[in-house]
Amino acid sequence: MADEIILLDFLPSIFGMRIRVALAEKGLKYEYREQDLWNKSPLLLEMNPVHKKIPVLIHNGKPICESTIIVQYIDEVWKDKSPLLPADPYERAQARFWADYIDKKLYDLGKKITLTKGEEQDTRKREFLEFLKLLEGELGDKPFFGGENFGFVDVSLVAFSSRFYAYESFGNFSIEAECPKLIAWTKRCMERESVSSSLLDPQKVHDFVAGMRRRYGVE
């Protein structure tokens, strides 16, 4: 039986991009369904009744929610191609640890830069850059967080790079100036078809964030 894969997603979503990257890494065909987050579809509400959020992967009718859980699911089901998590349990634990930490911190840190001004924004920028530097330390001299291979932490983090232009623009700072290694890493990731075809163009992300700023009354 052919696999039926549907992705309920929203183009500018960092979390959705992770799934698009993972599916592309595995060479999987799927149906992409863009969701209106201000007018949620009955299907979305049915498939994710707990959180009512995207992304949701629907595999042969069964929904899986929460982006890091979905990526692990994809990796486990289609395990013969491009493994994202390492085989060794300790290395896997480290990958999960960093993906978990990125999840807990980075989205909010970035979002706060775009929704604040003045001194508060300066604090947010500092915190954001500190976190990126911590990640740079973890990357070290490796080409990817997964080592020689593009892996789970790379998938978890790379989508944020689509938002860097927006953060820099609204925060009036340069990420590359402070974190050159990390920017080099994002460029390396973008050389992969799976990443370049999955991430939304930074200008479009910027325009989306501009819209959100107007919506929140920051502009």
Next chain:
Amino acid sequence: MAEEVKLFGKWISPFSRRIEVALKLKGVEYEYIEEDLFNKSPALLNYNPVHKKIPVLVHNGKPIAESLVIMEYIDETWKHNPILPIDPFEKAMARFWAKFIDDKFWAIWPAVKKAMTSGGEKEREEGIEEAQLHLNTLETQLKEKKFFGGERLGFVEISASLIIWVVVSQEVMGVEILTQEKFPALHKLTQKFVDDDVFKQCVPPWEPLVAYFKDQLGALAASK
């Protein structure tokens, strides 16, 4: 090579407690190191430089941090008596609900603490109401799920052992929060933790824990 397993924990923490449960279920021998969170050991700071928190599992010198990450590591390293389902979809569901429970606990516990340390009746009632609101979400979501009510302790149930701390707080305050009437599924689960030989391993040393909270939080309330 002989295994060397160490667990840095805190006896009052449900997060390190559930790691102990996982290790015991797997029959893994370990050295337990009690941490003073107001005076963290150099070892802990070395093993968990990012968060500086317990629990941390150190296996043959290599540290793993974050409670749910540790539990998965234990399950993958000692493969007998599996905690997580084998099927990827069931596994995804188990991960989802464990995360959900953890997230809800961080809404429930502050409300419970607020009630325990309250200066007055009104504040205490507010804390209890808030806790019950989040408990209700848990109750609604969990009551139809099949991993509650199984014979063996699985990933979700071990994660849910956090709920016992709410029951402890009831004894501290002399107030019922997790009533059978309002929360039949959760109440049934907590009974299982108290009655069942296997589930009992999740339960902390009861009297000392109640006494600890009474002391600590009574002092806090008195200082307000």
